[in-house]
Amino acid sequence: MDNFELLSEYYTFLKEKKGEGKKVVAFMSHDNIPEELIDAAGFVPLRMIFAGNDELMDASHDFLSPSTCAFAQSCIGVFSVKPERYKFLGLIDYFIVSNHCVSDICASEVIAKYFNIQRLNFYVSYTKTENSLKYFKIELLDLKRELEEITGTKIDNQDLMDSIKKYNILKKKLLEISNLTLKGSQKLKIFHKAMLYGPDILPKLDNIILEQLQTQISEESKDILLTGCSIFIDDYLNDLIEEGGGNVVFFDTWVGFNYYYQIIDEKAINASEDSIDLLVHRYEKNIYGDHSVPNFLERKVAHIENFSRNYERKTGKKIGVINHIIKFCDHMSIMSSHLKNQLKEKGIYVLNLERDYSRANRGQLSTRIEAFLEMM
């Protein structure tokens, strides 16, 4: 299934949901937005996991400077240009303005303001202290109240618990998939689909896996851990990696590990009476997300080193790390040289790959990727 088909089917899916009277709540894709709460309120959560291109980035310059994160530019561009393949964005009823990073705030505010989409707010703290956990709970309760006011119905504790369990099952399944021997492009397609459709995809997931299992991976391919920024739908980066002879075996990004590792353990579910507290618990445990400071870098290095050692022990193969940095993502960009140097000291090869969504730099990107694979 190509992306056009995926997006076209997603439009039909959303239309059906709207036909059932459900509202669509969109948000920039970061990993602390409580989609379970949105689901429990009877809304459809829509993650912005779409990559851009020159046209979309250019269109955003009516609203933001060109030196803004290329992903934020593209998110705005897609609302401005309204390409046919993204027509489902016209079905969005609400947009959550959040603060994963400066670009998240800017892009989500611009989208809500200039494209006449009603705004909801969900701000998160950068730390995991006692106070920030309290603050996170207040934000959850505020969002819950806002959602309840829209529907005129209370979100029942049990409904939220059921949603949490549904998403837990989805994430466990994705964790299983991530451990399968599949091509990176196959895993990525499954992640994209699962993160778009949510638990609705569960009945079809086993079939999707079976379909994907039919492709063989070359034994000569170089194994890659992708970290940094995600590869979103309609991005050609993974194609370049595979064309160059690489294979992403682990997606240490929003689309991938940062999403599916956020499984709430059964013990916590059984012990908790308040489902909101479970979401706070999950936020507290989300230590690998790039929103989590202090010690983001130390954790990231330890996590990648740990994966690398285990992978080598299991497969006998070394992995190389591609640190994908979307242009003007300051957080990733500033950390990149430190990440590279620290991993290099541990004997792990790292390619810092900074780029935007322009099609024009495809050649240069493929040279960097191929040279890195040759180096490995």
Place this chain on the structure above:
Amino acid sequence: MTEFIGIDIGSLASKVVLLSNEGEVIDYRAERSTYDFKRIGHNLVNDLMTKHSLNRENVFFISTGYGRNTIDIADDRITEITAHARGAQYFFPGAQSVIDIGGQDSKAIVISKKTGNVIDFQMNDKCAAGTGRFLEVMAHALEVPIEKIGELALKSNNPAAISSTCTVFAESEVISLFARGSSKHDIAAGIHKSIARRVAGMAKRIGVAPLLVFCGGVAKNVAVKSFLEKELGYEIVTPVLNNESGAQFTGAIGAALIAQEHNGR
């Protein structure tokens, strides 16, 4: 007997090298790349084979450079990063680092002392600053032939300050320096200094160290070499082939050497 060809299709120039079975450079040639990389590449290879009466089946050849994928008759392809690292070691066996400034991009490469393999590299962004194209635009603005701009720059004792790293803005800056009465050689020196500063900054970030080989077409420019040495704080070397600059052929030689290794396997 098998012979080996390395062809480096750069954005501004295409270079081809013929290597003997013993690893000696038999012949080499460069031509300006046009929009039609494939035609230029095929012509260069065919001319070389005709001149030396070679049969295709007795030649193993590898393409490299920006247009490497257009040369569909090549037996294999490698990136210019790997090719330059290998080529630099042909000229200077103890080479530990490479700076390659070509027409469209610049690269810094660190080579392992132990294995001779690439252990790190950095390329410039999709921008002409710090590349041969930047020099071409500036030479045009100064109305100086590209071959002469380096010598002109070395006459200066007071390089003009060119603060812009963008080719378009730097060109405007050059014009305004003229308007303020700066001399041609001071402006030329400022231009070279700005390239050297940018490339040296990129190279330092990945830890280049002597023995550093400066290659690519821009390495023929004496002023870029001189300013790079000042920025880095040590002497750098450039390849010589038959008593003239071989800098431009480093990638093609590297590709031919790798062709020899691949064919030996």
